[in-house]
Amino acid sequence: MATRAKKPDSPSLFAAAGLDHDAPRPLADKLRPQSLAEVVGQDHLLGPDGALTRMIETRSLGSLVFWGPPGTGKTTVARLLAHATDLEFVQISAVFSGVADLKKVFDAARERRETGQGTLLFVDEVHRFNRAQQDSFLPVMEDGTVVLVGATTENPSFELNAALLSRARVLVFRSLDPAAVEKLLARAEAVEGKPLPLDADARAALIRMADGDGRASLTLAEEVWRAARKDEVFDLATLKEIVQRRAPIYDKSQDGHYNLISALHKSVRGSDPDAALYWFCRMVDAGEDPLFLARRIVRMAVEDIGLADPQALVVANAAKDAYDFLGSPEGELAIANAVIYVATAPKSNAAYKAYGAAMRAAKQGGSLLPPKHILNAPTKLMQQEGYSAGYAYDHDAPDAFSGQDYFPEAMGRQEFYRPVERGFEREIRKRLEWWAKLRRERG
Structure with a gap:
């Protein structure tokens, strides 16, 4: 890993001219953490004993996959990790990048490496890359050309190649709890220099509407400030009218x-x-x-x-x-x-298990013939071969039960269905036990 400090980014012409001071900036951008200590809601990763804290202390940062819902700080943490480990931060999105873009990024990282500067490559929505594109990361991860940090909202086990996952550690980002969202809102109020014009119930509702998404909570706060007239304080009903209701995070295919x-x-x-x-x-x-x-x-x-x-x-x-x-x-x-x-309802998976066991037996047993005594014998030849010989008509037997064996002779009698002592199956169990007793008595 390169340890040479990065040169500060040179200001753009826009910034150098001072035009950026009056340019509108989203609240989420204004409050973007400037250090890992300012990141809220991910103490399991960034606390004193967190996984990322330990990596930074030992300066042993390897390739990572950040898995978590939107607005939990994945991009911000990747950027701050690069700064903390003196790596050049390069960000691409799998939505807008193809093979040619990846080649350019890898070539630039190799040139940077020759001068002693390492690269942290942050790939947003990494699961959007296809299998071949994901495989293209493997060589540059293995030879240290880049430290890959991929971000995904989808389960990596299903969306990322096994080869890529074997070379990266998956770290789970959690949805922000209400206390973490409250911290963000308090910071926003400090930056804006004014309180949110909400009563206690409305403030609690806004935190719930954020649904664990820090960026969403700040966007909602901006909407509230824009809508409020001087000295106006919104109650819960008015808040719902102003911001409507944020759609639940739910993708029916994901x-x-x-x-x-x-x-x-x-x-x-x-x-x-x-x-x-x-x-x-x-x-x-x-x-x-x-x-x-x-x-x-x-x-x-x-x-x-x-x-x-x-x-x-x-x-x-x-x-x-x-x-x-x-x-x-x-x-x-x-x-x-x-x-x-x-x-x-009373629960039983006895029939479910019996079906599975019987299906396994059917597949493993091959083409076993039924015993001859339960085969029909419509022709003399079949009768001569013993078809139907010895068949006992159950309705003629005592208790309408003959006790004959109906399994293939090569298999022998099997037990698949074992009803439980719950609900209607309790009655079925009693019947089966009675028939088993008769079967033993009648041989």
Whole structure:
């Protein structure tokens, strides 16, 4: 790693002429931290024992991937890391860069390296690069031409090549908690020299609207200051009218989608109707297709409830039909009813596990023939071959149960389905135990 200090950036003609003093600057830009100590909300990385703090102290900065939601300081931290380690900071965006752009950046980094100056290459939205473009980073990472810091809002395990991930450490940036957002707002008030014209309830609501995004919180604060007349203080209702409502961070094709549907499914499986209803409403509020949710609830009914409550599948399907019939918004209530029903139903994955075990046996066993006694014998030849010989018609047997074996002879009897002692499956279990007893008695 190069240790030579960077030369200060020369001022632009615009700045040298003093024209930048009156140019409007977004509040987020004015409050951009000038040191790592000023970054809020990422104490697990930048606190006394944080991962980045240790790297800086030991001057052993390696390639990194910053994974976290927008507005959590990924770009700022990368820039300050370069300054703290005397590396030249170079920033590109995967959205606007191609192979030719990467080649230019790598060539410039090599020239810089020959003069003893290292390069920290910050790649925003690194997951947008395709596999070949991601592979192009490997040689320059390995030979030390660049220290790569990639930023992504998507799960690196799914979006980045394994080869790239093996050469970089993933650091998780967390959404800002309310205390961190409050710190940002206090700094903004100090910079602007005036308090936010909000009462206590409105201020708390603005922090919630930021949704853990520091940049968003400052943008909302700017909107409030612009709208306020002299000595005016906004209450909660007026705040909502002024800033409207910031859309939830939720991309139906990305991590947010899968995280929330996972939360819904696991809340149902955990028999928590309140949590399940909350996650259901979060997804509906974010614009999720209600029919997608209805389909997932049908899946929950067959996978996590099964025969412990056979009515669960009926209710789930009826909710889907009700939504088709009623449309929105009334139809969502039918699906909400189904969410509550499946969350409060007795749980069993016995049928789910039995199906999986039987499928594995079917694939592993090959083309095993059924035992001859349960094969039909419509011709004399088949009768001569023993087809249907010895078959016992169950309705003629005591208790309508013959106890015969129906598995292939080469496989022997198997047990796939093991009902639980819950719900309707308790009754099924009693039947199976009774039939097993009769089977043993009748050989």
